[in-house]
Amino acid sequence: MDSLQKFQDLLKKLFQFEASDLDFGIYRILNYKRDKIERFIQEELKKKVENAFAKHKDERLTDINQRFEEVKQKIIQNFGQEALTPTGELKEEFKNTPLGKEFLSIKAQKDEVKAIDEIKSQVFNDLYNFFSRYYEEGDFVPQYRYSIKGHKYAIPYNGEEVKLYWANSDQYYIKTGLLFRDYTFKAGDYRVIFRIVSAKEELGSNKATKERFFILDDEEPLKIEDKTLIIRFQYRELTEEEVKHYDIEGGSNTAKQEKINQKSYDEIFKEIEDVTLKGFLGQMKNEKPLLLYQLNRFTAKNTKDYFIHKNLRKFLSEQLDYFIKSEVLDIETLEKEKFLDKHITRAKVVREIGEDIIDFLSQIEDFQKKLWEKKKFVLKTEYVITTDRLPEEFYDEILKNESQLKEWQDLGFELPKNKEELKNKKLPIDTKYFSQEFKEKLLEKLTENADL
Template sequence: MLGKFKDNCYIIREAVLVTKEQKFLNALKDIFVGTKVEGESGFINLMRIKSCYFEKSVFPRLMEDINKALEPFPDFREELFDRLYTFFHRYFSESGSIYYRHTPLHERVYEQVYTDDRDVMLFWKTHMLYYVKTDRLFKSMEIEVDSFRFFFDVSSLEHKKNNEKRELVYSFKEIRNDGAIIFNVSYSEKGRKTKLDNIRKEIKNALGLPRYTDQVPGEEVLERAFRIFERQSEVDYFICKDARKFLREQFDLWLYQYVFEPEYKEEGSRGGTIWSEKRIRQLQVLKEIAYKIIDFIAQFEDELVKIWNKPKFVIDSHYIITLDRIAAQEKGLDMLQRLFEHPGMVAQLQEWRSLGMIDNEFKPVDVWEETDLLDQRLSDRYQYLPVDTKYFPDLEILILSLFDQLDQVLDGWLVCSENYQALKTLLPKFHEKVNCIYIDPPYNTESSKIDYVNMYKHSSWMTLLENRLSIAKDYLKNNGIICVAIDDNELLHLRHVLSLYFPEELGIAVVRSNPAGRSTPKGFSLNHEYALFFAKTNAATVGRLERTEAQKARYREEDDKGAFEWVNFRKHGGLRKEAPRMFYPIYVNPSGTWRVPKLEWNEELEEWVVLEPPADDEQVLWPIDENNQQRRWKWTPERLLQSLNEVKVDEDRNGKLAIYIKSRMPEEGITPPTWWDKEEYSATDYKTAAGRPVSFRGRDESGGRVKK
């Protein structure tokens, strides 16, 4: 009984006691039903099916099995439900997802993270899941602001399909009999926004008022009400990859603790379980019931996994083909004439203009050169204009029929899809056929102004990346390379996740992406991002960059082998201990002659023993720098003596005699540096913004055909 004083009266209320059985069943209902949600989406529909599965199938069968198992010892009922709750509540989330949700230290939750082939392992709480999306679980709710009551109806809200950022739009519906103002809630489409003026006008009219009075909420009140409604919490949706294996492993670990460890000792015992035939049977029942619950959960979760990984149907596809490719086919010129006369050309022209490919004065006839009628050909300026077949649906098949081997001539695919589903669907076609993958994932940085979700929990972000990288690996050839752009916020996590599927780290380039700097709360102004290069196998190699004109100009001299420059024979940065055989004396004289004295290698000391002294006019040169640091020559004595025409004696920058050798310009180019600071790397100056005109004349002459 609970009681309290109010207005000199003692109010007595009946305490509501929740039994351990009800506590567990409520938790079990959460995993199948989750938080009640309203609205429409594919995932919401699956949650409703899951709820129905629990109420009509799981719950009746489970209670029947429990009641039957407890017949020999009904006094075990409370302990059974208490232990089931103790275990299962750790892994139940409000979205119905199964993972390490509740893991305080005293719960002693364990995970096997070691393997035979890796001595360093990466673990995060959601690593065994498929990430689906992050969304707010909006519920219809009533709030009060400055004596106004508002009710927000989300029953028709279509939840987001992916992680795009979408604003909520509010529209006035009606005024309820009790005076509450009801709003319909929807997501913005095509830039639609909430119009406060219209809402206030509709409320005024619904109240039958000739003019605005205090009965009509002001714009500030409406905005406050909208902000309060939008504070509903965000939820991550996951699917467990193997719920049965995960939960059984966790239960077996937990059961061991419960049976054997002192934390679970019974009163009067030294620790652990008091063994008896009855107690053993009770523990067997506990395990049997737990395994049945796990099987019920896994049965539905496995179906979700199948649905999630099932290749998806293409709901729409079109082709983009440049004019020159169409013209090159038999009857291609006739097809171009039909395209230019087609009603869809109006929309095509508008697209070309919006992309900056043509000006407002352009007419279809401008694509032709001024030649005689028997020699009609495309203008060099406009021959690469891309035709999108979506504007010419009745001609699409005829256009495609111009090409004998269409699939072979397609040189690009543009796919509009949630990227995990696209990767799964296209994998059979592109399995181990890709040379290079470049991805630019969310940086998980709050200040980034982008059109998709960019503030994940670190564990959710890592799962999002892991799911996609695990498939991307199978696209790459064995000598292929993946490059991933990122900034400091997730650099550490990204490196570890990449190493799970791409064990060869080729290097990390630092990109000066923001010369002006981006302020951060911690005090630094960030100027850089990173480009991470990884590979599946050690067969992958990093290519070379073409030399600049300034770099080529260094090779000013030339002989019968080609251009070269003279470089110091002493290796820059190389130390004696790295290559002891390349530390030896060279005798030179002022006339420019040189020789290597007789030497003998001492295996024990790992050094050359000099067997003859220098002549009176000879000077001894060792690979020792200005700081008296012992370094090394570039070649061994044997190779030096085999390259007499590649060597000379000259004065160095300090006027001292030194050995120089010819350095030739490698044909393959220069090794890429890890510091990228060119102006065109600046994201603030050169980023592609929506609606910015695309440079057309500088386009690659191979044209462009992209299948969407």
């Protein structure tokens, strides 16, 4: 794989191209700009590098050609036209003169600039090395680089006596728990949904694991309706029998879940009778069947923390500046070079292309940040109030409300037989089970003498 292809593959991972068929959350934002980003990676990236090299090469050649012509004229004036061969080369007897040495030095610089295209692959390697260090498995890792040797990282510090710092201090922590939402993707013209359902019974002392895992629902694992396949999962501890069934003794939780996913995949395939659907689900994606690939992503997504950087553009721009000065233009490389023009050009191109990519990444990150920081608006408000606090005029309607009575039963409360019991039992009523008119009257009564 050449350096350009390697870097293009990295960019596809950064922009999560493998998730292009997902239709929720950040993937919708990415899909909105997918065509533009793909065009940049596949077509514009190489052209931009070539154009940048051509621009810097032309600028440099213009200056060198001018100096070359000036020293060439001086040679003709001092030594005559015969000092040069018909092809423009300096004859041997004039090479050790001061003008001859200057002529040869400038000519060597000219040849060096013409051969500058040879370091294009080095530019792609530089860009790969820079961006790959800040992304691990699709997640951004904000590590301030200090050195490529010894102590590699530093913390942003302005001389305070005490500095409290943690790795994600410049990021918003987005997910504090499990996101048990439907996970949707497409398989051909079919729609596939992974859905979490509650476990039907407590395992009690029968559970063999403290950790919870995603396993197929034992009651109704699959459901197919109008080209939509719904696969249902439970998220719970496992029994001894299930640990043996999935063969997950030992290893990390991630490895255990992946083993369970493989078993689940095999069981799902056995259950599906639709040959066309099986064909779509079995298509290879990232060296795995589509269904297994999506299943691994689904389980990882629901057990992973997410962060949004507060100022990604500033962070990456500062780090790119440091990277260029310390690694592209590092002193050890420059000491070995006779002429530095090609490395100056290399640094300029790395900065130019790097800033374009940072712009794409920060646009997406800033959009997420705006959504996160946006003030939340209350769409609906309900109240839970115990019955002993309610005026008796509402008791009749409460006792007739079947939804409220059912909730009390589900919560294990004994149902009141009359108004007196309703008052004494201090049962909680939820206004979501009542009409808007009931709620307004109730709030009006409760706030006659004091705020709620």
